[in-house]
Structures are given as structure tokens and as C-alpha cells.
Amino acid sequence: MTERISLTRYLVEQQRVHGRIPPQLRLLVEVVARACKRISFAVNKGDLGDVMGTAGTENVQGEVQKKLDIIANEVLIEANEWGGHLAAMASEEMDGIYVVPNRFPQGEYLLMFDPLDGSSNIDVNVSIGTIFSVLHKHHDDPTTDEPVTEADFLQPGHQQVAAGYCIYGPQTTLVLTVGDGVAMFTLDREQGSFVLTRENIRIPEDTKEFAINMSNMRHWDAPVRRYIDECLQGKEGPRGKDFNMRWIASMVADVHRILMRGGIFMYPWDKREPNKPGKLRLMYEANPMGWLVEQAGGAATNGRQRILDIQPAQLHERVSVILGSKNEVDRVTSYHSGI
């Protein structure tokens, strides 16, 4: 029988053998994974549990919250607040930051999450997920005792120390980076643990598959129109090959496919809301996914700049996202500078 490596063992080895992660960060990732396991079980209940449908409230982005958006948010907070590894958390479903209450010890990390990504797919039994990103509280001055504030979260994505997602699909799969490549763990429901199933995931540099919400085509900017138009011309066009299209409307599921077999994902700025840089959120969607994709040999930009180099100005900042197979992302990015 081949040896089974659990997430716990993988993290212990990252700590002990590779010296990559300190014990507190190891604990943090384990606790996030445990929370994802609980969310996975809630998702699986479907109509048998009180988890489907809307909660009737709105989040800070003006989106109607689903019951599972709120359940997942609560599970992540409850799991993470008492362990002593965190100073504060921020989430798509909370207006401001959640500082670890005084009754618990304060840790040195900040956790950001999209508790439930792909909310529109919950009620139709299509893959959804949880996305997370971890930063150091006081990256520039680790020795300071200053209380944590929202400003501490406003760090560019290249300062992340861990990032990942858990996809609730036909399998529940956790995909993780701590800066040493991308590893994938599949939930073994009988054992109740995540088992390492793939390591050193690599995204092919070329692809014939794109993911974009085509219904927004008339609102796009010229560079994105040009790129998709060239893809649509197929073999006869300038690209000289036929392209296939996928759009799941769960970023986790679209990114997961790209990590498994390549492709390009775009949610670009569009004219519907000219003053918003994009739809997706920088801190808990674009940054963790951008880092995972880069760690797997792909690229992630907003058309003009590497996602991970963007200096955020606010917690719920939005961003235009182009990520996936390197040569395709480079091409769309070059179209933005008129090349």
C-alpha cells in the first residue's frame, strides 16, 4: 500500500524538515482545514439541513447573503478565535475586521477569507468553496506591541505566508501553498482527515481553454475584447487553434480546473460599473488565488500589474483579475499596454 500522508504530517514536515513554517502557522492552517471540514459537512446536508436559500440580509458589498455564506463565516470565526494563533480576521461577509476577543490569547497572524465562494451555485448543487489568505500582523515591525487595526491588513499579496482554498465538489479538496509549491489534499470522509493526493502542481504554460462570463462582452474594454475575439476565430484566426470555453461562476471551481489542466480565467473591469476596478475582491479572492497560481508556474495580473504587487487601499478593495496559464496571461496583459 502506498504511504498516506495526512495534512498534519505534511505541515509538521514543512515545519521540521524544511523549516518553512513556524508552529503557530501550522496550527492556523490545521484549524482552517478543520473549519472547512465542518463547512463541507454542512454543504453536503443540502435540503436535509437548514442550510439552503437566502438569509435575507446584505453584506458590505451589497450582495444578498445566503444562509451558507453566514454559516461558513461563523464556523471559520468560531474555529479560529480561541487557538492563540490569530490577532484578527477579515471576511467578505463582515463590514470591518474581527479582532480576537480579550478572553483569548492574541497571536501574530491575520486571516482573511471568502467563507463561501460561488454563492449563486449553492442552491443548484454545483461546486462551491472557501478561499483563505494569511498575513503577518506587523510585517514591517514584528516586535511592536501595537494593537491590531484594519491598516495592518492592507499589505500586498506577495507578503502572504499561507494561502489556499477548499472546494466542495464531487470531492472535498484542500489546495494549499506556504510558499513551497502547491499541494492538494483530498478529504477522506471515513477517516475524517485530509490526505495528500498531489504535490508540486504545475499549470501548463499554454492552453486552449478560457473562462470568462461572455454575457458581459459588450461591457468589456478593448484589450479583453481583442483577446477573446481572437480566441473565437479559432484555427482560421491569428491564434491558429480552436479554443474551448468554461464558466462555472465559482472562482474556486474555475481556478481548480486551471490548476489541474491549465486555462485562463478572467473577471475583468467592465463598463457596467466604471468606477469599480472589478468585481472580485483583492484581499480574499485575487491575492490567495494569484499566489497559488504563481506557485504553480502560472501568472496573475489585473491587466497592467502583477496582482501580488498591488498595494491595497481598503479591506474590501476590488480588482480586475486575469490568471492562469502563463503565456495566455502574458498575452492579455501585453494587449493592455497596446502591444
Ligand code: AHG
Ligand atoms: P462570491 O460567491 O464569494 O460572492 O463570489 C462569486 C464570484 C466568483 O466566485 C465568480 O467567479 C463570480 O463571482 C461569478 O460572477 P458572475 O455571476 O457575474 O459570472
Ligand code: MN
Ligand atoms: Mn458574495
Ligand code: MN
Ligand atoms: Mn467569492
Ligand code: MN
Ligand atoms: Mn463569498
